[in-house]
Amino acid sequence: MLDYDKEADAYDATRGGEPRAAAAAEAVLDLVPGQARRLLDVACGTGIVTRRLAAARPGLRVTGLDTAPAMARTAATRLPGAILLADSRRLPFPDGVFDVVATVWLLHLADGPADVRAIITECARVLRPGGVYITTVDKAAAHDVGSDIDTVLASRLRRPAQDRADQVRAHAAEFGLHPAGSGRFRGHGQGRSPRSTIADLRRGWFTMLTPGDPLTEGFAARLRELPDQEVPRADPEFTLLAFRKPSG
Numbered sequence: 001m002l003d004y005d006k007e008a009d010a011y012d013a014t015r016g017g018e019p020r021a022a023a024a025a026e027a028v029l030d031l032v033p034g035q036a037r038r039l040l041d042v043a044c045g046t047g048i049v050t051r052r053l054a055a056a057r058p059g060l061r062v063t064g065l066d067t068a069p070a071m072a073r074t075a076a077t078r079l080p081g082a083i084l085l086a087d088s089r090r091l092p093f094p095d096g097v098f099d100v101v102a103t104v105w106l107l108h109l110a111d112g113p114a115d116v117r118a119i120i121t122e123c124a125r126v127l128r129p130g131g132v133y134i135t136t137v138d139k140a141a142a143h144d145v146g147s148d149i150d151t152v153l154a155s156r157l158r159r160p161a162q163d164r165a166d167q168v169r170a171h172a173a174e175f176g177l178h179p180a181g182s183g184r185f186r187g188h189g190q191g192r193s194p195r196s197t198i199a200d201l202r203r204g205w206f207t208m209l210t211p212g213d214p215l216t217e218g219f220a221a222r223l224r225e226l227p228d229q230e231v232p233r234a235d236p237e238f239t240l241l242a243f244r245k246p247s248g
Contacts, residue, residue, distance in 0.1 A: 018048070019188035024238070025052035027185035028102055031134050031242040036060060036099035042088045042123065043067070043106035047075025053102075054079060063098075065091075089118040096128045104240075107163035108139040116162050117171050124175040130247040132180055133172065137165040137239050142187070147233035149192050152222045157208040168241060177243035184237050191232035194223045 028049070032039065037060065044050040044064030054062035065084040066072045076083040086092050088106060101123040110116045123133050140161055144150045169179070192200075198220045202211050209216040 020186075020190065021048040021052055023185040023188055024049045024104055025056065027183040027238075027240055028053060028104065028134055029056055030183050031132065031181050031240060032057070032060070032100050033132060036132070038098045039063070039100040039102065040065070040091075040093070040098045040126065042091070042101060042103045042119070043109075044075050044083065045071050045105070047078040047083060049104060050075060050083075051078040054082070089115060089122060091122045091126050093126045095125055096131075098126050099128055099131045101127055101131070101133050103133075103135040105136055105139060107135060107137070107168065108161065110162040112160075112162065113167070116167070117174075120168070120171045120177075121175060124172075124177055124245060127245045129245055131245045133177055133243045133245070135163075135168060135241055137163045137168050137241050139163055139238065142236040142238050143190070143192070145191070145234040145236060147192070148226050149194060149197050149223065149233055152226070153197075153206075153219060156206065156219065159207045165239065165241060172241075172243045177245055180242040180244035182242065183240040185240070187236040187238055189232075189235070191235040193228070193230055193232045194226040195229045196232070198223050 036057075039053060039060055039062045041050045041053060041062060041064040044066050047064055050062060050064040054060065062079065063082050063084065064075050064079060065086045065088070066075060067085070067087050069085060072083055072085045084092065088103070103119065103123065107116050107119065110119065120133070127133060138161065140158070200206065201209060201216050201220055201223075204211050206216075209219065
């Protein structure tokens with residue numbers, strides 16, 4: 001798992017920056033009811049999306065939180081007074097205070113199904129009746145765009161996906177949350193090139209491939225044989241699901 005305190009300074013630049021943030025915020029807002037007044041952005045990271053959510057809806061009071069101190073500090077420079085340091089599995093709010101709760105690029109980081117369940121439990125708890133929970137799903141799968149790079153990496157071991165759409169739907173149903181829509185957005189600037197993928201391998205971004213291990217270096221060698229070493233392949237397309245808490 002990446003150390004997000006160490007990643008904070010370079011996080012935005014290595015993940016599509018403002019174009020990706022704009023696409024994510026727009027897709028989230030498409031699922032936010034017009035009458036919503038309070039939104040919680042769980043695992044807000046650097047606040048690059050959180051700030052856009054707040055700016056786009058002046059009547060929407062946006063709060064962000066993250067468990068990594070460096071991420072939360074960066075977010076606080078973008079949305080002063082609205083960022084908290086907290087664990088997504090133990091949200092520091094009473095029941096039923098938010099109209100919308102979002103977890104963008106969070107569930108895939110969970111250690112296992114119990115953590116996913118704990119996160120969704122908390123998100124459902126702090127939602128008001130009639131409120132909407134919005135989350136990304138199937139993040140890792142979105143990065144497989146059918147490129148020559150994906151062909152090279154196809155045989156690698158993969159960490160079990162904790163944000164599979166079917167599992168997230170099942171957890172949501174367990175807490176009485178009903179499907180309320182979906183959306184997609186482009187991960188601008190996240191298309192892989194062979195050279196950037198080799199760098200990611202050596203940084204440990206592929207969690208089941210240890211940097212410096214012969215297996216990892218074997219994949220790197222095969223990637224070096226691909227054409228157009230500096231040319232990014234297609235950007236991923238990310239998926240959002242929305243769920244509504246019953247009004248009664």
